[in-house]
Amino acid sequence: MKKIKLIEVRSELGAGTRGASMGIEALKVACLDKGSDYFKRFNSVSVPDLNYTLFDKDVFPNAHRIDSILTVQKNIVNAVEQTIGMGMFPLVLAGDHSNAHGTIAGVKAAYPDKTLGVIWIDAHADIHSPYTSPSGNVHGMPLAMALNIDNLDRQINDPAPETVFFWNSLKKLGYEGPKLKPEHLVYIVVRDTEEPEDYLMEKHGIKNFTYKEFAQKGAQKVAEETLERLRDCDILYVSFDVDSLDSKFSKGTGTPVEVGLTVEEAQELNFSLLQDSRVVCYEMTEINPTLDTENTMAENAFEILETATTAILHRELKSTTIH
Numbered sequence: 001m002k003k004i005k006l007i008e009v010r011s012e013l014g015a016g017t018r019g020a021s022m023g024i025e026a027l028k029v030a031c032l033d034k035g036s037d038y039f040k041r042f043n044s045v046s047v048p049d050l051n052y053t054l055f056d057k058d059v060f061p062n063a064h065r066i067d068s069i070l071t072v073q074k075n076i077v078n079a080v081e082q083t084i085g086m087g088m089f090p091l092v093l094a095g096d097h098s099n100a101h102g103t104i105a106g107v108k109a110a111y112p113d114k115t116l117g118v119i120w121i122d123a124h125a126d127i128h129s130p131y132t133s134p135s136g137n138v139h140g141m142p143l144a145m146a147l148n149i150d151n152l153d154r155q156i157n158d159p160a161p162e163t164v165f166f167w168n169s170l171k172k173l174g175y176e177g178p179k180l181k182p183e184h185l186v187y188i189v190v191r192d193t194e195e196p197e198d199y200l201m202e203k204h205g206i207k208n209f210t211y212k213e214f215a216q217k218g219a220q221k222v223a224e225e226t227l228e229r230l231r232d233c234d235i236l237y238v239s240f241d242v243d244s245l246d247s248k249f250s251k252g253t254g255t256p257v258e259v260g261l262t263v264e265e266a267q268e269l270n271f272s273l274l275q276d277s278r279v280v281c282y283e284m285t286e287i288n289p290t291l292d293t294e295n296t297m298a299e300n301a302f303e304i305l306e307t308a309t310t311a312i313l314h315r316e317l318k319s320t321t322i323h
Contacts, residue, residue, distance in 0.1 A: 002087060002088060002089045002316050003042075003043075003087075003088050003089065004042050004088065004089045004091050004309060004312060004313070005042065005043050005044070005045065005083045005086075005088040005089065005090055005091065006039075006042045006043070006044035006045070006091050006092075006093060007044070007045055007047060007076070007079050007080060007083060007090050007091065007092045007093070007103075008024050008044055008045070008046045008047065008093050009047045009049065009072070009076055009092060009093070009094040009095060009099045009102075010022075010023075010024060010046070010047075010049045010051065010095050011047075011049035011050065011051060011069070011072045011094070011095050011096065011098075011099055012049075012051060012054075012095040012096045013049075013050060013051065013053070013054065013064075013065040013068050013069050013072060013096070013098065013138070014064075014065070014069055014096040014097065014098025014099070014137060014138035014139035014141075014142075015095070015096035015098075015137060015139050015254050015286075015288075016135055016137040016139070016254060016255075017254035017255075017288065017291070018054070018290065019254075019288040019289065019290030019291060020095040020096045020253075020254060020285075020286055020287065020288045021049065021051050021095045022288070022289050022290065023093070023094075023095055023285075023286070023287030023288060023289065023298065023301075024093050024095075024287075025289075026252070026287055026289035026292075026295055026297070026298035027093065027287065027298050027301060027302050027305065029289075029295055029298065030295060030298040030299040030301070030302035031302055033295075033299070034299075034302065036302075036306070038302075038305070038306060038309070042091070045079055045083075047072070047075045047076050047079050048072070048075050049072055049095070050068040050071055050072055051095075053065060053068045059162075060136070060159075060160070060162070060163050060166070061136050062130040062131075062133065062136045062157045062159040062160075062163050063130040063133070063136055063138050063141070063159065063163050063166070063167060064136050064137060064138060065138070066130075066138060066163060066166040066167065066170070067162075067166055069098055069138050069166075069170070070166050070169055070170055070173075072099065072102065073098075073099070073101060073102030073105065073170060073173055074102075074173065075102070076092075076099055076102025076103055076105075076106055077102050077105045077106040077109055077173055077174045078106070079106065080092070080102070080103050080105075080106025080107060080109075080110070080281065081106045081107075081109040081110045081174070084106070084107070084110035084111070084280065084281075085110060089280070089281070089282075089312055089316075090103070090106070090107075090280075090281045090282075091281075091282050091283075091308075091309065091312070092281065092282070092283040092284070092285075093283075093284055093285075093305075094283055094284070094285040094286075095285070095286075096139040096254070096285065096286060097122070097124075097126055097139040097142055097239070097241055097285045097286055098138040098139040098141065098142050099142075099283075099285065100126075100142045100239050100283055100285065101141075101142035101143075101145040101146055101170065101173070102173070102174075103237065103239075103281060103283050104116070104118065104142070104146045104174075104179050104180070104237060105146070105173040105174025105175060105179060106174055106281075107235065107237050107280060107281050108174050108175040108179040108180075109174035109175055110280075111234070111235055111280070112175060114234035114235045115184065115232060115233045115234045115235070116179060116180045116184065116233060116234075116235055116236070116237065117180065117184040117185075117186070117230035117233030117235070117236045117237070117278075118143070118146070118180055118184065118185045118186070118236070118237050118239065119186050119188065119226055119230070119236060119237070119238045119239070119273060120143065120185065120186070120187050120188070120190070120239050120241075121188045121189065121238070121239065121240045121241065121244045121261075121266075121269065121270075122187070122188075122189070122190055122239070122240075122241035122243065122244050123189065123190065123191055123192045123241070123243040123244055123255065123256075123257035123260060124140065124190060124192050124193065124241070124243070124255065124257075125143070125187060125190050125193045125197040125200075125201065125208075126139065126140050126141065126142050126143045126144075127140075127141075127143040127144050127147070127149070127151075127197050127200055127201075128140040128141050128144060128151075128194070128196065128197065129141060129144045129149065129150045129151055129167070130157060130159040130163050130164070130167050131150050131151060131152055131154075131155040131156070131157055131158075131159060132151050132154050132155060132156060132157070132194075132196035132197075133157065134156070134194060136157075139254075139286075143185065145167075145170050145171050145173075146178070146179045146180055147178055147179070147180060147181075147182060147185070148171050148177060148178040148179075149178075149200065151196055151199070151200055153199065154195065154196035154199050154200075156196075182200075182204030182205070182206050183204070183205065183206075184230060184232070184233050185206055186206075186207050186208075186209070186226045186229055186230060187201075187206065187207065187208035187209065188208070188209045188214065188222065188226065188244065188269065189209065189210065189211045189214055189244050189260055189261055190208045190210075191210065191211060191257055191259060191260065192255070192257045207226075207229060209222050209225075209226070211259050211260060211261070214261070214265070218268075219265050219268035219269040219272055220268065220272050222269065223269055223272030223273045224272070226273065227273065227276050233278065234278065235278050235279075235280045236273075236276060236278045236279045236280065237279070237280065237281045237282075237283070238270070238273050238274065238279055238281075238282050238283070239282075239283045239285070240266070240270060240282070240283065240284045240285070240304070240308070241253075241285050241286045242284070242285070242286050242287050242297060242300075242301050243255055243256055243257060243260070243286055244260055244261050244266065245260050245261050245262070245263065245266060245300065246258060246259060246260040246261060246262065247260065249261075249262065249263055249296070249297070249300050250297055250300070251291060251292050251296060251297060252287060252288050252289050252290075252291050252292025252295070252296060252297025252298060253286045253287060253288050253291065253297055254286060254288050254291070255286075263300045263303055263304065266304045267303060267304050267307040267308075270282075270304055270307060270308040270311065271307050271308065271310070271311040272311075273311075274308055274311035274312050274315065275311055275314075275315055276315075277315060277319060279312075282308055282312065284301060284304070284305055284308075287301050
């Protein structure tokens with residue numbers, strides 16, 4: 001039976017708002033408040049972050065702090081690849097969503113010959129590049145890194161050569177070339193996108209289950225259809241950004257968006273997806289307690305985390321009884 005290993009990534013270098021580095025501590029507070037022993041049940045490793053560089057002047061306007069982000073992501077790749085190599089299930093708790101590319105690169109480094117599918121539960125498409133990003137915040141870019149897409153058709157920025165150097169280095173991290181194909185990416189409740197992202201989603205036919213479609217079909221059906229779309233993939237990675245929740249439940253995140261999941265819907269969705277034995281890694285990200293007076297976001301996120309973990313453990317139990 002695979003043991004879960006928690007990988008804690010406190011880097012918030014990719015976010016536009018400060019505070020996501022405290023998300024893991026906020027989850028631990030929520031865990032204590034609930035009287036749960038969650039964080040005692042699993043071994044954890046903390047990936048070195050470079051948040052101290054936030055005090056330095058940023059010299060990359062089209063991809064803020066991309067030099068430090070590259071270093072952090074190398075550390076994530078190593079942690080994820082080693083965890084999988086030890087026969088364990090990496091459950092990543094991260095600061096901002098740029099870190100997810102390091103996770104994907106680590107999964108791909110561990111399984112270079114396997115076809116990877118990515119399920120991205122998020123209010124945002126995160127498929128910008130330094131050439132298209134209006135903000136230059138790298139947490140809007142992890143999927144472009146993983147897909148190896150610059151989207152020059154929609155170029156609005158002319159990034160400096162140093163920026164391009166770090167960007168190209170990130171795209172190569174863990175695995176040369178694209179880590180997944182656009183048809184092996186499924187979005188769930190993405191609803192706050194910019195035109196360059198819409199263009200890519202349309203051009204490549206990337207599926208997005210809108211909240212309207214989600215509400216009509218229900219969590220289980222959406223999970224089934226998502227997994228069916230990814231039937232050609234050998235392994236799957238599920239990334240859960242807490243801003244996929246409706247802004248009523250997600251005050252404590254950098255970019256809350258209306259018309260999203262309820263906590264119960266998110267629990268059911270994650271549980272259903274994680275029943276699939278192809279899922280080799282799960283990530284939760286973007287909890288920012290500094291934007292939240294009552295720690296509500298982390299409390300909601302902790303409920304979802306417990307449910308997701310139960311699904312992983314339940315699945316492992318099932319597979320050991322069969323063999």
